[in-house]
Amino acid sequence: MTADIYKLPLIDTNPFELYGDQIIFDVVREGKRVGIHVVDFQGGPNNLIVTSKFSLKIDILFINAYSFEYSSQANWKDGVLHDLSVLVNDDGEKFSLKAQKRSNYLTISNGQEGFQVPLPIYPTNHWNAGVLDQNKVLNTLTGELNNVEIVEKGYEMVETGQGKVKAMRYAYTGDLETEIWYDEKKRWVGMEFVGSDGSHIKYLCQKCSSVSREK
Numbered sequence: 001m002t003a004d005i006y007k008l009p010l011i012d013t014n015p016f017e018l019y020g021d022q023i024i025f026d027v028v029r030e031g032k033r034v035g036i037h038v039v040d041f042q043g044g045p046n047n048l049i050v051t052s053k054f055s056l057k058i059d060i061l062f063i064n065a066y067s068f069e070y071s072s073q074a075n076w077k078d079g080v081l082h083d084l085s086v087l088v089n090d091d092g093e094k095f096s097l098k099a100q101k102r103s104n105y106l107t108i109s110n111g112q113e114g115f116q117v118p119l120p121i122y123p124t125n126h127w128n129a130g131v132l133d134q135n136k137v138l139n140t141l142t143g144e145l146n147n148v149e150i151v152e153k154g155y156e157m158v159e160t161g162q163g164k165v166k167a168m169r170y171a172y173t174g175d176l177e178t179e180i181w182y183d184e185k186k187r188w189v190g191m192e193f194v195g196s197d198g199s200h201i202k203y204l205c206q207k208c209s210s211v212s213r214e215k
Contacts, residue, residue, distance in 0.1 A: 013079070013128050014045040018187050023127060024207040025191075026161075027056055029199050034058055035068075037203060039127055048076040052125050066091050072125065072140055079130075080119055081106060086140045097143045099123075110143025117145055124176070129186035132170060139176060146175035156181070158190045161206035165189055183208075 019041065027035035035056030042049040054070040068090055075083040084106075086097035099108045105116040122131035123138045124146075131137060132150050139146045153169040158181050167181040167189050181190035191203040 013130060013186070015041045015048065015050070015127060016045065018185060019127070019208065022207060023188065023205070024161075025203040025205050027054070028202045028204055029056075029058065029195070039125070046078050050074045050076065050125065050127065070141070072123070074123065074125065076128075081121065081123065084123055084138075084140070086143075088141065095141075095143070097140060099138070106138075108138065108143065108145075112143075115145070121145075126180060126188050126191065129182050129188070132182075137176065144175075148172050148174040148176050153179075158183075159204060160189055160208055161204070162208060165208070 019039075021041050023039040025037040026033050027037055029035075035054065037052070037054040040051045042051070050073070052070070052072045052074075054068070056066075056068040057064055058066040068088075070086070070088050072084065072086040074081060080101065081099070082101040084097070084099040086095075088095040095111065097108070097110050099106050101107075101119065102116075104119055106119055106121050107116050108114065117136070117138070120130070120134075121136065121138055122128060122134055123140045125140065134150070135148060137146050137148055138144075149172075151171050151173065153171050155166055156169050157164045158167045165183050167183045170180050170182065172178045172180070178191060178193040180188065180192075183189050187208055189205050189208050193201050195201050
C-alpha cells in the first residue's frame with residue numbers, strides 16, 4: 001500500500017507564478033484591522049521554503065487585551081512536504097510543532113505526542129490549493145490531524161487590495177470549520193472564520209500578485 005502513496009494526484013503548484021515571492025493579508029476582526037498575515041516564498045518550485053507569519057493584537061481602551069503570534073517554516077520538495085516547524089505564542093501560552101518526512105510518512109511531534117501520517121498531507125497554511133482534494137489536514141495551530149470535508153459553495157466577487165476578483169468559496173466542515181476563497185487560477189485570496197471568543201475574523205488580501213481586477 002505504501003508504494004502507491006505517491007501515485008495520488010498532487011497539484012502542480014508553482015507559487016512564484018501564482019503569487020510572486022509574497023502574499024500579504026490584513027486581518028480584520030468585526031470590521032476593524034487587528035493584524036497581518038504574511039507568506040514568503042524562497043528557493044524554487046522543486047525545493048521551496050515557505051515562511052508564514054501572523055500577528056494579531058486586540059486593544060480595549062488603548063490597552064492591549066489580547067495578542068497572538070504565529071510563525072512557521074515549511075520545506076516542500078517536488079510537491080511533497082519534507083519539513084515543518086511552527087512556533088505559537090497565544091497571549092503568553094506557547095506551543096511548538098515539528099514535522100519531518102521519513103520514507104512515505106510525515107513524522108509529527110507537537111510537544112505532547114508524536115505520530116505519523118501517510119503522505120501527501122497538507123498543513124493549514126492555505127496557499128497550496130492541493131489541499132482541496134484532501135479529507136485530512138495537519139492543523140498547525142493545535143498540532144493535531146483534522147478530519148475535514150471541503151465543499152464548493154459557488155463563485156463570488158471577493159474584495160482584495162488589487163480590486164475585486166472572482167473566486168470560489170470553499171467551506172471546511174468536520175474537525176475544522178472555516179471558509180476560504182481561491183480565484184480561478186487557484187490563488188488563495190480570502191478567508192473567514194469565527195475566533196475562539198465568537199468574533200468574526202476576515203482575511204483581506206492586500207498582495208495577491210497578478211490577480212486581475214474586475215472590469
